[in-house]
Amino acid sequence: MKIGFIGCGNMGSAMIGGILRQGIFSKDEIIVSNLTEEGRERSEKNLGVVTTLDNNEVVRSAKTIVLAVKPQFYEEVLDEVHNSLTADHTIIGIAPGKTLAWLEEKAGLPLKVVRFMPNTPAQVGEGMTAVCANERVSKEGLDEILKITDSFGCTEVIPERLMDAAGAVGGCAPAYVFMFIEAMADAAVSQGMPRKQAYKFASQTVLGSAKMVLETGRHPGDLKDMVCSPAGTTIEGVRTLEKNGFRSAVFEALTAAAEKGKKL
Numbered sequence: 097m098k099i100g101f102i103g104c105g106n107m108g109s110a111m112i113g114g115i116l117r118q119g120i121f122s123k124d125e126i127i128v129s130n131l132t133e134e135g136r137e138r139s140e141k142n143l144g145v146v147t148t149l150d151n152n153e154v155v156r157s158a159k160t161i162v163l164a165v166k167p168q169f170y171e172e173v174l175d176e177v178h179n180s181l182t183a184d185h186t187i188i189g190i191a192p193g194k195t196l197a198w199l200e201e202k203a204g205l206p207l208k209v210v211r212f213m214p215n216t217p218a219q220v221g222e223g224m225t226a227v228c229a230n231e232r233v234s235k236e237g238l239d240e241i242l243k244i245t246d247s248f249g250c251t252e253v254i255p256e257r258l259m260d261a262a263g264a265v266g267g268c269a270p271a272y273v274f275m276f277i278e279a280m281a282d283a284a285v286s287q288g289m290p291r292k293q294a295y296k297f298a299s300q301t302v303l304g305s306a307k308m309v310l311e312t313g314r315h316p317g318d319l320k321d322m323v324c325s326p327a328g329t330t331i332e333g334v335r336t337l338e339k340n341g342f343r344s345a346v347f348e349a350l351t352a353a354a355e356k357g358k359k360l
């Protein structure tokens with residue numbers, strides 16, 4: 097077994113989907129544990145990987161272990177498996193606020209520790225993942241880990257002090273983007289467009305705009321200016337967004353998310 101996941105909900109299955117699609121590991125090289133039989137059956141049916149209800153079996157079977165449970169359960173899961181952990185294991189935390197030092201301390205022995213901050217677009221191979229690792233992870237070891245995160249999107253290795261920022265602008269931000277898409281589509285529906293078509297317009301527009309930022313390397317403000325014709329329609333919308341505190345609302349939302357991460 098090459099990799100194990102303790103917990104396999106939204107984020108675990110999104111990452112495994114990318115790993116399988118890119119062929120980094122095969123189904124029989126991935127073991128996942130779930131809390132309930134219903135969850136285990138779901139993972140088996142949807143992903144086709146090896147499944148168990150026993151978290152210790154995951155740790156005994158694989159040397160790279162992703163903790164894909166909610167932050168509130170990290171401590172009890174590490175308590176439960178710490179007798180099965182060895183210095184050969186690499187544990188990967190994906191929860192906000194659970195630092196490298198905290199994870200190593202709770203694991204109860206010196207071992208390789210990595211943190212990911214992934215996001216759900218991993219499910220479609222367009223994830224954005226931040227990675228940091230403790231000093232026990234070698235350059236070669238990190239390269240192996242990055243093959244995993246690269247399989248479900250883009251990866252940036254960052255200093256641990258930036259993980260809360262990455263959580264806000266990477267981990268959480270899809271929720272805000274989905275709200276933005278939903279709101280734009282609602283407005284189009286209110287102008288008479290059928291709902292399905294409105295989602296297509298809103299989503300493709302977000303996708304295309306993001307691609308322009310990434311591919312042209314131009315400043316987002318510059319790209320915004322390209323759209324705003326003098327005395328045109330777009331600038332009227334820009335005026336309304338500014339009046340309603342759009343930028344400030346986004347700024348405050350990401351700050352709140354990052355600050356919460358520091359407290360978890």
Ligand SMILES: NC(=O)C1=CN([C@@H]2O[C@H](COP(=O)(O)OP(=O)(O)OC[C@H]3O[C@@H](n4cnc5c(N)ncnc54)[C@H](O)[C@@H]3O)[C@@H](O)[C@H]2O)C=CC1
Pocket residue numbers: 102103104105106107108129130131132135151163164165166167169173190191192213214215216267268
């Ligand atoms: N959902 C997201 O967009 C992101 C989530 N994360 C982090 O990923 C982690 C997982 O989040 P989600 O996948 O969204 O949660 P989720 O609730 O969808 O999945 C967690 C899974 O863990 C299982 N579980 C709970 N206790 C367990 C135990 N003791 N042993 C084995 N399995 C257990 C649950 O049954 C569930 O299937 C969290 O720490 C979260 O902060 C990080 C970045 C993005």
Ligand SMILES: O=C(O)[C@@H]1CCC=N1
Pocket residue numbers: 192263267268
């Ligand atoms: O809401 C959360 O806490 C998790 C971490 C980042 C995205 N979802």
